[in-house]
Amino acid sequence: MNGVLQSIFTIILTVEFIIGNIGNGIIAVVNIIDLVKRRKISSVDQILTALAISRIALLWLVLVNWWFIMFSPGKWMTKRMVGILHSIWTAFNQFSLWFATSLSIFCFFKIANFSNTIFLYFKVRVKKVMAGALLVSLVLLCLNIIVINVPENIFIPEYKINMSYSLSLNNTQPSVLFSFANTIFVFIPFAVSLVTFLLLIFSLCKHLRKMQHSSQGSKDISTKAHIRALQTVIASLLLYAIFFLSLVVKVWGSLLLERKLLLLITQAARTAFPSVHSCVLILGNPKLRKASLSVLLWLRCRSKDRNPSVHRAGAQLCGSSCIS
Template identity: 30%
Template structure:
C-alpha cells in the first residue's frame, strides 16, 4: 500500500510539473519574443519574463533531482543540486521584486521616501534582476563549498569526524538558508503587509469621503493581493519542506517526500496560472493560440 501511494504522488508530481513547464514556457516565450522584437519591456513584464524562465528551469531540475535521488545516482544529483540552488535563489528574488514592484506601484502612501522609490523602481528593475542572478551565483558557490567540505570530512574513517561533518553540514545549510532565502521571504511578506494596509486605508477613504461605482484602485489592490497570497503558500510549504529535508525525517522513497514535493511545487503552478490570467498580454496570447479554449470558457 505505501508503495502504490508513493507512485500515485509521483504521478501527480509529474503531471503537475509538466503543466507548470507548459505554463511558464508559454509566459517566457510570449514575453521573451516581445522583449526581442521591441528591444524592451515594461518593468513589470520584465520581472515576469525572468520569473517564468527561472520557474521553467526550476521545475525541470526538480524533476531530474528527484528521479536521480530515487535511482540513487547521488554523484550526478549533487552537481545538479548546485544548479537548482542557483535557480531557486534567483527565483525567490525575482518573486520578491515582483511583490515589491506591485506594492510600490499600487500602494497609496504619501511618504517622500515612498515617492522616491516609486519614481526609481522602474529604472532599477534591470539592475535588480542582474543582482538576483549574482546572488543566485553566490548561493550556488556557497552551497558547493559546504557540500565539498562536508563530503571530504565524511569520507574520513574516523566516526567522530564523520559525525562532525554531518553536524557541520546541517549548521552550514541552515545558515545558508537564512542568508539566501529567508531575507527575500521577509521582504515579500513585508510587501504583502504594506499592500493590505494600503488597501485598508483606501477602503476607509472610500467609505467616508468619495464613494465611487467603479473603484479601479481597489480592484488593483485586490488582484495584487490574490497573486501574492497564493505564492506565500509556496513559501511556507517550501520552508517546511526544507526543515523536513534537513532533519532527514522523510526518505526519498517515502510517499510523504513526494507529497511534500506536490504541495511545494503546486504553489508555483497556481501562482503562474494567476499571473497568466491577470496579465492582459497573456490573455491576448491565449486567445490567439487557443481560440477554441477561450470560446469554451466564455
C-alpha cells in the same frame, strides 16, 4: 506500499511539471511575441519572462533529477555530481524566487500610495530598485553556493545512496547545517514578499478610509487595482509559504530517521510553487489570460475537429490577445 507511494508522487510531480511548463511557456511565448511585434517590452513583462524561463529550467531539472534517482540510484549520484546538482538547482531556484519577489516589489511601488518621502523617492526610481534587488540576489546566490559546497568538501567524507532514492550522510549534522543555511537564503526573499504584502494591505485600508470621506465611494480605479493586486499577491504568498514550510520540514526531518514519505511530500510541495504560481500570474494578467483562453479554445477545436470558422475565431482571439 513503497511502490504505491512512489507511483503516486511520480504522477503528482509529472502533473506539476506539465502544468508548470504550459503555464510558464505561455507567459514566455506571449511576452516574446509582444516584444517582436512592438519592438519593446514593459518592465513587468521583462520580469515575468525571466521568471517563466527560470522556472521552466528549474522544473526540467527537478524532473530529470527525480527520474534518475528513482530508476538508477547510486549509478550517477556521486559526491561530485551531488555538489554540481545542488549548485545548479540552487542557482535556478534563487533566480526563480528573486524574480517572483521582484514582481511583488514592482506591484507594490506601482499600486501602493503613501505620502512618505522615502517611498516617493523609490517609487519614481522603481527600475533602479529592481536592479538593486537583482544585484542583491546575485550576491546572496554566490554566498549560498559557497555555503553548500565549501563546507561539504571539508566535513563530508562520502555519501551513501540506497534504493529508496533518499540521500543520507554518514554524519547527519552537516546535512542539517546545509539545509538550515539554504532555508535562511530562501527566507530572505520570502520576508521581502511578506513585507510588500502587508504594506499593500495597509495602503488599501488607508485608501478606503480616505474614500469614505469623499463622494467617490470605495469602488474607484485605485481600489480595484489594490484588490486585484492583493488577490494575486495573496495566492502567490500562500504558495511561497508552502514552499518555505516544505524546506523547514525537510530540515527538521533530517534530524529524524530516514523517512521516504517526508521526502516525497516536501519534493511535491516545493515543486508546486514554480508550477501552480504560473497559473496565478496568468489569471491576474488580462493579456496572459486572453492568450491562455485562446490556446485552450484552439486545443479544444483541434481535439473535437470542429469547423474551420471556429479555428479562425480562435486564431483571431489569440492574435488579439497578444497585441492587447
